Amino acid sequence: MALVLQRPKLSLAEKFYLPAVIGGLVLTIKHFFKSVGGKTETMQYPEQKWDDKLPEWYRGAPTLVADEWGRERCVSCQLCEFICPPRAITITPEEIPSADPWAKVEKRPKEFEIDMIRCIYCGLCEEVCPEQAIFLRKDYAITGYTRAEMKHDKAKLYELGGVMPDVINKWNEKK
Amino acid sequence: MDIISFLQQPIPFLVWTSIVKTLFVLFGAILPLVSLSVFAERKVSAFIQDRLGPNRVGAPATLIGFKKDYSLWGLGQMVADPIKLLLKENFIPNSVNKFYYYIAPKLTMIPPLLVLAVIPFGSSFLVGPDGKPVPMVIANIDIGVLYVFAVSSLGVYGIVLAGWASNSKYPFLGGIRSSSQMISYELALGLSVVPIFLICGTLNLSQIVDWQIVNGWLICPIPFVGGVHLEAWRFALIPLMLISFIVFLVSMFAETNRTPFDLPEAEQELVGGYHTEYSSMGFALFFLGEYAAMIAGSGVIVTLFFGGWSLPFIPDGSSHWLFGLENHVWHWLPGAFWGFVNINVFFAKVSLLIFFFIWVRWTVPRFRYDQLMKLGWIYFFEIALANIFLTALVLVYLKK
Numbered sequence: 001m002a003l004v005l006q007r008p009k010l011s012l013a014e015k016f017y018l019p020a021v022i023g024g025l026v027l028t029i030k031h032f033f034k035s036v037g038g039k040t041e042t043m044q045y046p047e048q049k050w051d052d053k054l055p056e057w058y059r060g061a062p063t064l065v066a067d068e069w070g071r072e073r074c075v076s077c078q079l080c081e082f083i084c085p086p087r088a089i090t091i092t093p094e095e096i097p098s099a100d101p102w103a104k105v106e107k108r109p110k111e112f113e114i115d116m117i118r119c120i121y122c123g124l125c126e127e128v129c130p131e132q133a134i135f136l137r138k139d140y141a142i143t144g145y146t147r148a149e150m151k152h153d154k155a156k157l158y159e160l161g162g163v164m165p166d167v168i169n170k171w172n173e174k175k
Numbered sequence: 176m177d178i179i180s181f182l183q184q185p186i187p188f189l190v191w192t193s194i195v196k197t198l199f200v201l202f203g204a205i206l207p208l209v210s211l212s213v214f215a216e217r218k219v220s221a222f223i224q225d226r227l228g229p230n231r232v233g234a235p236a237t238l239i240g241f242k243k244d245y246s247l248w249g250l251g252q253m254v255a256d257p258i259k260l261l262l263k264e265n266f267i268p269n270s271v272n273k274f275y276y277y278i279a280p281k282l283t284m285i286p287p288l289l290v291l292a293v294i295p296f297g298s299s300f301l302v303g304p305d306g307k308p309v310p311m312v313i314a315n316i317d318i319g320v321l322y323v324f325a326v327s328s329l330g331v332y333g334i335v336l337a338g339w340a341s342n343s344k345y346p347f348l349g350g351i352r353s354s355s356q357m358i359s360y361e362l363a364l365g366l367s368v369v370p371i372f373l374i375c376g377t378l379n380l381s382q383i384v385d386w387q388i389v390n391g392w393l394i395c396p397i398p399f400v401g402g403v404h405l406e407a408w409r410f411a412l413i414p415l416m417l418i419s420f421i422v423f424l425v426s427m428f429a430e431t432n433r434t435p436f437d438l439p440e441a442e443q444e445l446v447g448g449y450h451t452e453y454s455s456m457g458f459a460l461f462f463l464g465e466y467a468a469m470i471a472g473s474g475v476i477v478t479l480f481f482g483g484w485s486l487p488f489i490p491d492g493s494s495h496w497l498f499g500l501e502n503h504v505w506h507w508l509p510g511a512f513w514g515f516v517n518i519n520v521f522f523a524k525v526s527l528l529i530f531f532f533i534w535v536r537w538t539v540p541r542f543r544y545d546q547l548m549k550l551g552w553i554y555f556f557e558i559a560l561a562n563i564f565l566t567a568l569v570l571v572y573l574k575k
Contacts, residue, residue, distance in 0.1 A: 024538040028223045035222035042227040134259075145386075 007035040054138050059123045060116055061139040063161030064154070065132075071157070073133030076107040082123035088118035089125060116142045135164060158162055196313050204522060209466045210253045212529050216466075217531065218249070223537045234303035236407070255392035257459065265455035268341070273358055275340035280453065280460035283333030289326045293319045294359055295381045296520035297484050298491035300511060308510060311518060311540055320372070324365055327430065330468060331357040334432075334439055334449045337461070341452035349448030352544065353439035356429055359551030360436075364426035367419050368557035370566035371479055374412065382482035388491075394419040394420055395419035408573035416567050420480050422559050425475060429551070431468040434536040435548060476571040477521065484521035491517055 009170045043050060054060075066072055094110035125134050126128035126137050139160060144150045152160070180362035181187055187489070221228025236244050267276065281322015292558075297311030299417055316322060331353055372378055375386040390409075391398040393416055397409050429436040441446030450461040477483060485491070490513050542550070 021535075021539055025534060028534065031225055032219065032222045034225075035225055039225075040222075040227050041225045044227070159178045 009124045021149040022083045022098065040117065051138065055172075056141075058138050059121045061116065061121075061135055061137060061142050061160060062119065062121050062123075062125055062150075064112060064157040065135055065140075065161040065164035066158060068163060068165040071102060071106060071165070073131045073164075074109050074112065075105055075131050077130065079128045083124045083128045085122060085124065085137040088115045088120075089113070090115075109154060112157060114152045114157065116144075116150045116152055117147065132164070135161065142173070185194045192309050196311070197286060197292075200296065200313060201288065204296070205288065205291060205467060207253075208470055208522070208525070209463050210257060212466045212533070213256060213462070214250070214253045215530065216533050216536075217252070219533045220537045221535070224366070231473060234516060241387040257360060257463075258534060260286075260459035260462075263455040265457060268452050271339040271343045271452065272342065275336045276457075277384060279333045279337035279340060280464070281333070281456045282336060283330055283464035284460045284467060286330040288463060290323050290471040290472060293322050293380055294471070294478055295384055296474070296521045297454070299354075300512055301495065302515035308356075308514070309370040310381065311514065315381050317379045318376045319383075320368060320475075320479075322336045322409075323380075324361070325370075327468070327471065328357060328361055329360055330430075330464070333461075333464070336437075337453070340463045341449070343452055345445045345447070346451045349439040349441075349445050349451075352431070352441075354440055356432075356547060356551075357438065359548055360429040362553060363422055363431060363555035363559045365505075366556070367422040367426065369559075369563045370419050373563070373566050373570055380483070381479050384478060384485060387482040388485045392480065406574070411569045411573055412566065415562055415569065416480070418558060418562050419437050419566075422555050422562070424476065426551075426555065427472045427533070428535070429547070431472050431532075432465060433469065433532055435542050437536075437541060438544060438547065441541060469529055469532055470525060473525045473532070474521075476528055479525045481524055484517040486520045488534060489513070489516060489520065500568055506560040544549075 064072065064074055075093055078091050078093070081087075081089045081091050090111075090113045091109050091110040093107050096108050098106055121136065123136050126136050137160060142150070182191055218228040229252040230249040230250055231246055232255045233246035234251065236242075239295040255316070258518075267273070292313040293316060295312035295315075297309065298308050299308030331445065335350045337347070338346040338353065342348070371383065374393070374396070375383050377383060377386070387393055387396075389398065392397055396412050396416065397405070432439055439445075440450065442448070450458050453461060464496060
C-alpha cells in the first residue's frame with residue numbers, strides 16, 4: 001500500500017511567508033555582526049597555519065629517514081619505485097664497498113629521486129618499504145620555481161626526513 | 176563676449192550644468208558605487224557566512240618606499256575586479272548571432288543609467304544666472320515616474336536578446352524566464368505606486384520629494400517638522416503605504432533579477448543563465464548592469480518612499496544658515512554646504528537599501544518558477560489594485 005504523506009497545515013503567518021523571511025533576516029544579520037566583530041571561521045593561511053593541528057597519520061611529502069647512528073635505512077630494493085602509482089620515484093642502486101662497516105647490507109641508493117609534481121601522497125611507498133626507510137612527513141607546502149626544483153634528490157629527501165630512531169633493528173648486531 | 180559671460184547666459188548655462196551633473200552622476204557616483212556594491216556583495220556575503228571575504232588587495236605601499244603594504248580591508252578589490260574583467264579575452268562563440276550578441280550587454284547596462292537622469296539626487300547647488308539655485312537632477316521632467324518604468328523595463332530586452340543570440344539552451348531558458356518574469360512583475364510594480372500619485376498629485380519626482388519634505392516621508396506620511404498634523408487620513412494611509420512599499424520593493428527585487436527572484440541566471444539550474452556565453456567586458460556589462468539597476472531601483476525607492484535627499488531638520492541648498500557663521504563666510508557657502516550634505520544623504524540612503532538587497536540575497540532561497548508567477552499574478556496584482564481604491568477612498572472621504 002502506498003504511503004500517503006499529509007501536506008502540513010500552515011498557519012496564517014506561515015502562509016504569508018513574510019514572518020519567515022524576517023526571521024531569516026534576523027538570523028543572517030546576527031551572523032553578520034558576529035563576523036564584523038571578528039569571530040569568523042576563516043584561518044588566514046600564510047600568517048596562521050594549521051601545522052600544530054595536523055593529525056599523527058597526516059600524509060605529507062615522502063622523505064627518506066636515517067636511523068639513530070645516521071646510517072641510511074634504504075637498501076635500494078626498489079619496491080617503492082615499482083608500487084608508486086604515478087611512477088614518481090626513480091632509484092639508482094649502488095653496491096656498498098666491502099671496506100664499509102655496513103658492507104653486509106650490500107646495497108644502497110646511489111641516487112633517489114621523487115618527482116613531487118607527480119607524487120599523489122598516497123603513502124603506498126611507506127606501506128611497502130620492508131626497511132621502514134621511507135616515511136610521509138608533515139610537509140605539505142612543496143613549491144618551486146622550476147620543474148627541476150620540484151624533483152627531490154637524495155640529499156633533499158634526507159634533509160626533510162631527518163632521523164627516525166629504532167623502528168627496526170635487523171641490521172644491528174645481536175645484543 | 177568672453178567665455179565666462181557666455182556660459183552665464185540661460186541656455187549655455189543649462190547645457191554646461193547638465194553636462195557637469197551627468198558626468199558627476201556617471202563617473203563620480205554611479206560607477207564607483209557599482210564597483211563598491213560588487214565589493215560589498217562579496218564582503219557582506221562572506222560575513223553572513225562567517226567568512227572574511229576579500230581582505231588582501233589594498234594599497235601597495237612598499238612600491239613607494241613604505242615598510243609594509245596596507246590591505247585597507249580589501250578595498251583594492253573594487254579596482255582589481257574591473258581591471259581583471261577588462262584585461263580578459265573577449266571570446267565570442269562561432270554559432271552566435273553577432274549583431275544581437277554584441278548589442279545585448281549594452282542594452283542591459285544603459286537603461287539603469289538612463290533611469291538615473293530623472294532621479295533628484297540632491298536639493299540644489301550654488302546659484303544660477305537667473306538667481307535660482309541649480310537643482311540637482313539631470314532632467315526635471317513632469318512624467319518622471321512614467322519615464323522610470325518605461326526605461327527600466329527596456330532592460331529586459333538586453334537579457335532576452337542575450338538569451339536568444341547566444342544560440343545555446345541555457346541562455347535561451349534564462350531569456351525566456353526573464354521575459355515572463357518581467358511581464359508578471361511590471362504590472363504590480365506600476366500599480367503599487369499609483370497611490371503615491373493620488374496622494375501627491377504629481378508624477379514629477381522632484382515635486383514628490385518636495386511633498387514629502389512638507390508632509391513626511393511616504394512610508395509613514397506624518398510630518399516631522401512644521402507643526403504637528405495628526406489628521407485621520409494620515410494614519411489611515413500608513414498601512415496602505417506599507418502595503419504599497421512591500422509590493423513595490425518585492426517587485427523591484429524581481430525587476431532587478433535579484434535573489435529570491437534571480438531565475439534568469441539561476442546558477443544551479445542554468446549554468447549562468449543568459450550570460451553563459453559571454454566573457455570579458457561583455458559579461459562585465461551584464462554584471463555591472465545588474466548592480467547599476469540595483470542602484471537605480473534603490474534611488475527610485477528612496478525618492479518615492481524615503482523622502483529622497485531630504486532628512487528632517489537638515490536644511491536644503493537654498494538655505495542661508497550655517498551654524499551662525501553665515502555673515503562671516505562667502506555668501507554661496509551655506510547653499511553649497513547643505514547642497515553637498517543633501518547629495519550625501521541621498522547616496523547614504525541608497526547605500527543602505529543596497530545593503531538590504533545584498534542582505535536579502537544571502538538569506539532567502541530562490542523561488543520556484545510557478546511560485547513566482549503565482550505571487551506576481553494572483554497576489555501582488557490584486558493587492559496593488561485594491562490598494563489604489565482604498566487610497567482613493569481615504570483621500571476622498573477622510574482628507575476632504
